[in-house]
Amino acid sequence: MKLDGFRMSARIDRGRVQLLTRTGLDWSEKYPSVSAALAQVTVESPYLDGELCxxxxxxLPSFSLTQAATDGQRGVRSVYFAFELLHLDGRDSASQPLIERKALLKPLVSDISGVQFNDHETGDGELIRRHACRPGFEGVVSKTIDAPYAPGNRGLWRKAKCLNRRGIRCRRLDRS
Structure with missing residues (x-):
């Protein structure tokens, strides 16, 4: 799913969590509940990529709620949607195929309240996009299943945004 929040890396070292923006700012203190949730990851030093919403x-993720949480509004439920595992206990996993990175990531974040594994689907892309649009997701991101991790798009992703979030009209945005 394409999520409506802030892209954020999570660097975890023996329970100490840093939530890092794309520009390297540490926003851990802005999201104490998410930092506390990620501190429950049971391996020593994973480095995750995901979306904070x-x-x-x-x-459903809501960008206005994400902004409210960033501005310090209390009572906003924040969730870290983990979709990539870049390093695990000092070992590079970014060079492994996406499907293998996902298999390593899933057990690390399962059953942690405040953290959600952003799973992948294979099959009919158009059908998956329509199903994502129906409940109100922002859209879908398609990645090459056997590709290594590449920061940014690098031509390996395809985004398909929903034009009408309450309906099923979607637009394909290739290589953006």
Whole structure:
């Protein structure tokens, strides 16, 4: 799913969490509940990539809630959607295929309240996009399943945004 929040890396070292923006700012103190949740990851030093989102009562990410949490509004439920594992206990995993990185990541973040594994689907891309648009997700991001991690797009991703979040009209945005 394409999520409506802030892209954020999570560097964890023996329970100490740093939430880092794309520009390297440490926003850990802005999101104490997410930092506390990520501190529960049981391996010594994982480095994750994901999206930090404010989540509404309907369970869907909301950018306005994400901004409210960033501005210090209390009571906003924040969730870290983990979708990449770049390093694990000092070993580079970014060079492994996406499917292998996902297999390593899933057990690390499963069953931690405030952290959600952003799984992948294979199959009919158009059908997956329509199903994502129906409940109100921002869209979908397609990645090459056997590709290593590449920061930014690097031509390996395809985004498809929903034009009408309450309906199923979607637009394909290739290589953006």
């Amino acid at each position: 404010g989540v509404g009562d309907d369970g």
